[in-house]
Amino acid sequence: MRDTILSVVIIVNVLCGVLVYFMPQMGTYILLTIASAVTLLAIYDAFIQKKHSLMRAFPIVARLRWVFEEEREKIQQYFIEDDLNGRPINREKRSIVYQRAKEQIETLPFGTQHDVYAKGYEFVKHSIFPKDHHQIKGERVVIGSDKCSQKYNASIINISAMSFGSLSKNAIMALNQGAKMGNFAHNTGEGGISPYHLQGGDLIFQIGTGYFGAGKSVNGKRVFDAEIFKENALRSEVKMIEIKFSQGAKPGHGGILPAKKNTEEIAEIRAVEPYTRVDSPPAHDAFSNFDEMIAFIQQVRELSEGKPVGIKFCVGDNDEIETMIKTFAEANNYPDFIAVDGGEGGTGSAPLEFSNYIGTPLLEGLSFVNKMLKKYGLKEQVKIIASGKAIDAFDVVKYLALGADAIGMARSFMLSLGCIQARECNLDTCPVGVATQEKDLVKALVVEYKNVRVKNYHNKTISAVKEVVAAMGKESITEVEPKHIFRRNKAGDITSLDNIYYAEDTVLAS
Ligand SMILES: Cc1cc2nc3c(=O)[nH]c(=O)nc-3n(C[C@H](O)[C@H](O)[C@H](O)COP(=O)(O)O)c2cc1C
Ligand code: SF4
The missing domain is CATH 3.20.20.70 (Aldolase class I)
Known part of the structure; x- marks a missing residue:
């Protein structure tokens, strides 16, 4: 996998170089700069740094994992959790605090989301x-x-x-x-x-x-x-x-x-x-x-x-x-x-x-x-x-x-x-x-x-x-x-x- 990633990064870098050669404009220079930076980072990940095995095996790509790990809580809260399963305090409970604190409408439309037949329902x-x-x-x-x-x-x-x-x-x-x-x-x-x-x-x-x-x-x-x-x-x-x-x-x-x-x-x-x-x-x-x-x-x-x-x-x-x-x-x-x-x-x-x-x-x-x-x-x-x-x-x-x-x-x-x-x-x-x-x-x-x-x-x-x-x-x-x-x-x-x-x-x- 490491060699494939390095090959792709280097090919893209070379293509950007060719583009600059035929179309020497601001936009292509920027592309070449980004591609070169990514290539250098890939080389650093794969050969120079020794702390992270995942990065040595999957240069550049492994960094995305760190980004998602960092943002996991937010992704979970904004895109995944529903009203009742957020922890430690679920969205329904958080919302009622916000509504009461801001004196906003605090009524619920259409009916309860709780499963009234589930074990633990109170x-x-x-x-x-x-x-x-x-x-x-x-x-x-x-x-x-x-x-x-x-x-x-x-x-x-x-x-x-x-x-x-x-x-x-x-x-x-x-x-x-x-x-x-x-x-x-x-x-x-x-x-x-x-x-x-x-x-x-x-x-x-x-x-x-x-x-x-x-x-x-x-x-x-x-x-x-x-x-x-x-x-x-x-x-x-x-x-x-x-x-x-x-x-x-x-x-x-x-x-x-x-x-x-x-x-x-x-x-x-x-x-x-x-x-x-x-x-x-x-x-x-x-x-x-x-x-x-x-x-x-x-x-x-x-x-x-x-x-x-x-x-x-x-x-x-x-x-x-x-x-x-x-x-x-x-x-x-x-x-x-x-x-x-x-x-x-x-x-x-x-x-x-x-x-x-x-x-x-x-x-x-x-x-x-x-x-x-x-x-x-x-x-x-x-x-x-x-x-x-x-x-x-x-x-x-x-x-x-x-x-x-x-x-x-x-x-x-x-x-x-x-x-x-x-x-x-x-x-x-x-x-x-x-x-x-x-x-x-x-x-x-x-x-x-x-x-x-x-x-x-x-x-x-x-x-x-x-x-x-x-x-x-x-x-x-x-x-x-x-x-x-x-x-x-x-x-x-x-x-x-x-x-x-x-x-x-x-x-x-x-
Ligand atoms: C940010 C934070 C700081 C806290 N500091 C103290 C503290 O100094 N002394 C203490 O007895 N409890 C402390 N607690 C515990 C709370 O006073 C409370 O007992 C506990 O969070 C349960 O209440 P809650 O579920 O409403 O948060 C702290 C809780 C939080 C969230
Ligand atoms: S106080 Fe609330 S918003 Fe601030 S760090 Fe703690 S959990 Fe997050």
Whole structure:
């Protein structure tokens, strides 16, 4: 094959030379130049470069493969995927976010594209007596146990943790301003509080294992520092504190900030070396057993002068989670909320094995935590915030039905900012300025337009939740229970989520 390609390239080159000889014009000179360049490249591919065997065997032609590989995602998204099979978020779900964010028409023509007889199809049952959705209650929830003195009246939909560093400054500003306009909360992510977070929107200040904004480096180790934490926690914008144990996309790993995205500004905020990869440790330095964990939660609560303190994790070992909740109950001291992240959760950057094979998916994790809180009598005190691909109102209703009190959304808010799911968040090349620190790309995201879209998406999704709940004949979003959501297990067999996740023999039941 190599000789055939080389022969063709050389023949074309010679023909171009002949053409120039008989027709010495600009056009033929250009042709000859291109043909000569291709010939030289073919010779380089076949004989000089030694790294790529494919290029040595198929000079020039093999390069096309690299081009298609590079553009595979886009070709897939633009020409191949249909409305329901795009991953991780299908086109139908992406479109509803764009439509709600832009306040465009959000109705569907002609009927559902879902196969309602397929295994896994889910739906809610409506009532003969639907309610007026304008009257539906329950769009806000008070978070704060009897241990906290500054309870927070939260929206049931809030922006899940995403740091400045992972996202651009314009993205952070638009999210925070949108949160302010829509009166909901914006989680800082584990990267600390930047000036871009301080646009007036309510903040959930996250402390990760790197203690950015809440600690310092001592002998190369990141440790919690009460004074640094307190300074940030006492800001009036900070309404709640979230101690991150793990996230669904990389449980047990710790955060990763790629070197390219660790600019001087970000490095200064995090107190680390710029343009180096920053790996947060997998575990907290501040505690290593449940008693120490409870003491740390209490210390954080006191330092923040009684603001609600939560913990975030993706469910791993069920026995461990049960022991933790049991210990909370026995100590009569507990977090004010638990943020349960599903294994399907998103990230800016994670190792493949961690994203694909570690961590319990949200439906199982959420129902397990809910069950444990009930079992140990803590359900009234400890609220649950669930995150994991909640995008449309059905997702929200389903997670609330399964026991969540509020929902955290990360990627859907990225979509509302204009994310096109190019999946380059770890490369610093995000084409729409959401997940990059590249100055020219960041400028592409105009804060004054996108903040409104963030607010619109939130508000319209809340309205859609109310419409679904109204159709179910309920008066409040809080009335939705797992017995109201159904799933087709196999042809002809429909079961409620109550039977699937709350039956005695559920696989994850303890
Ligand atoms: C770009 C990006 C950055 C994230 N950064 C953090 C983080 O700093 N801390 C954290 O706990 N989770 C982080 N997450 C996880 C989200 O907060 C959320 O738990 C997860 O993506 C599930 O929500 P989703 O399915 O709505 O995206 C990040 C997710 C994304 C997409
Ligand atoms: S457009 Fe691509 S790179 Fe940018 S945030 Fe979305 S998925 Fe990440």
